[in-house]
Amino acid sequence: MSKFNTTASRASGSSPVKTERRPSGVTHEGAPGYVRDAKGELFLLAVSNMVGEDTFYERARDRDDRFERLVHQVAVEDGEWLSRFLPWLRTTANMRTAPVVAALEAVRARLAAGLHGLNRQLVDGVLQRADEPGEALAYWTSRYGRAVPKPVKRGLADAVRRLYNERSLLKYDTASKGFRFADVIDLVHPAPAADKAWQGELFAHALDRRHDREGKPIPDSLTVLRARAELAELPVEERRAVLADPGRLAAAGMTWEALAGWLQGPMDRQAWEAVIPSMGYMALIRNLRNFDAAGVSDEVAERVAARIADPEQVARSRQLPFRFYSAYRNAPSGRWSRALDRALTLATGNVPSFGGRTLVLVDTSSSMTGGAVSRRSTVTPAQAAALFGVALAARGERVDLYGFADGVFRHEVGRGAPVLEEMDRFCKRIGEVGHGTQIADSVRRTYEGHDRVVILSDMQTMSGYYGAEVTDTAPSHVPMYGFNLQGYRRAAMPTGSGNRHEFGGFSDATFRLIPLLEAGRSAGWPF
Known part of the structure; x- marks a missing residue:
């Protein structure tokens, strides 16, 4: 009798997130826990x-x-790996603060160990927005004082040359910041970029405005700043007339926040319609409710919707997928839903379309619903998990989608269904089957010969009523993918080989490894 040469046999690849093979501890809820490298x-x-x-x-x-x-x-053991990982974390996984903190801490550890290569690049590689050099300096000085090592300064100077321009000065160089642009310039002494003839004058002007040298005129080369200064000199009673010329507002780098203060009056339909053409992508999706409240015209709304759904703008925006769900929940009208759903589809392009039968389990327990993913968000980890779960169900061939906690509930999603609408319907059922985290029991109750199992959870399972470990609840030849949304220390199953794999995050970036494993190939790091 054949034990291995059967129709169910398939090639098994390895994946990068590896654990020990036997549990050395427990999860937060007491089940066997596997430590990762x-x-x-x-x-x-x-x-x-x-x-x-x-x-x-x-x-x-x-x-x-x-x-x-x-x-x-890791910075000391494998700085090269970290130098690839951190830029990917910032630009592809779309995390902002974690890579900045990691780069600075990595440089500190490497300098303490006497390692001097890569340090400048580590810092420069994670700074992608003009407010981030100041953010990095604020972190360093609050932790380690004003003595900033040369590699950190040089990495910051490289970023300043890339990122500082007139519009970023107007947007981010505000009195609310502890480190203004001039403070960064004073500390890191960046030389102007060779291909930006105006940058030297920009640096000088940033220093002048920081130190209240009001007598110095704005240089002629800084046309955006001069245009803004002209608007600031207009009498208040004449400012609303400028709304008839949106191009003038755009030329002055006027953001919607600045416009509200400059007008010293309401942000009504006229004001919004004047500034919408020059608004950034994130600002658009965060203000859909305001557009409706002000009564912006259908013609303008159609242009906004077209921008929201534009593939290039979605890619450039680097929005985490759950941001589109937040916008969908906050917008009171239905005229944005199709564009937001299209944007979400684009932002989750790495979520695979599985063939065959797929079991998808979304964790709706207390640990996934007890708080938002951040103080600035209202989205919970359970909702972020539901987003990916519904996307898998809407794209797959035959997907059985379940929510689980102490028990399970089945949730029907038709192939090609609108993800945001179906996700909203799923999220209304959270709490329906209790509040515990019973991963093993939930797989046992729902697995019926599926070709793969996908579990979206924090993976901190309880030991289960039947005593089975998560890894044993489906046959060993069936791939089981854990998608981890919290990154706690111990895993619920051994991963990295043997058809047991773990990915994670709030973006779709790591889903791109699954097609490699489905093809029987090993999958390395996604960067």
């Missing part, structure tokens, strides 16, 4: 770590300390 633990923590935020099982300080220890270890 340092890179795997850092990877899963980083792709879900908002920094300074409590989670259900970890206080912010404990979580940040664990993150810091892992960064220090």
Whole structure:
């Protein structure tokens, strides 16, 4: 009798997040827990770590300390790996604070170990927005004082040359910041970029405005700043007339926040319609409710919707997918829903369209619903998990989607269904089957010969009523993918080989590894 040469046999690939083969501890809920290697633990923590935020099982300080220890270890053991990972974390996984903190802590650890290569590049590679050099300096000085090492300064100077321009000065150089543009310039002494003849005068002007040198005129080369200054000199009673010329507002780098203060009056339909053409993508999706409240015209709304659904703008925006769900919930009218659903589809392009039969389980327990993913968000980890679960169901061939906690509930989603609408319907059922985390029992109750199992959870399962471990609840030849949305230390099953794999995060970035594994190939790091 054949044990291995059967129609069910398939090639088994390896994946990068690896654990020990036997449990050395327990999950937060007491089930057998498998410790990952340092890179795997850092990877899963980083792709879900908002920094300074409590989670259900970890206080912010404990979580940040664990993150810091892992960064220090990996920075010394394999700086090359980290130099690839951190830019990917910032630009592809769309995390903002974690890569900045990691880069600075990595440089500190490497300098302490006498390692001097890569450090400048580590810092420069994670800074992608003009307010981030100041953010990085604020972090460093609050932790380690005003003595900033040369590699950090040089990396910051490289970023300043890339990122500082007139519009970024107007947007981010505000009195609310502890480190203004001039403070960064004073500390890191960047030379102007060779291909930006105006940048030297921009640096000088930033210093003048920081130090209240009001007598100096704005240089002629800084046309955006001069245009803004002209608008600022207009009498208040004449300013609303400028709304008839949106191009003038755009030329002056006028954001909607600045416009509201400059007008010293209401942001009514006329004001919104004047500034909408020059608004950034994130500003658009955050203000859909305001557009409706002000009564912007259908013609303008159609242009906004077209921008929201534009593939290039979605890609450039680097929005985490759950941001579109937040916008969908906040917008009171239906005229945005199709565009937001299209944008979400584009933002989750790496979520695979499985063939065959797929079992998808979304964790709706208390640990996934007890708080938002960050203080600035109202979306919970359970809702983020539901987003991916519904996307899998809408794209797959034959997908059985379940929510689970102490029990399970089946949720029907038709192929090609609108993800946001179906996700909203799914989320209304959260709490329906209790509040515990019974992963093993939930798989046992729902597995019926499926070709694969996908579990979207924090993976901190209870031991289960039947005593089975998660990994044993489906046959060993059936791939089981854990998608981890919190990155706690111990895994619920051994991963990295043998058809048991783990990914994670709040973006779709790591889903791109699954097609490789489905093809029987090994999947390395996604960067």
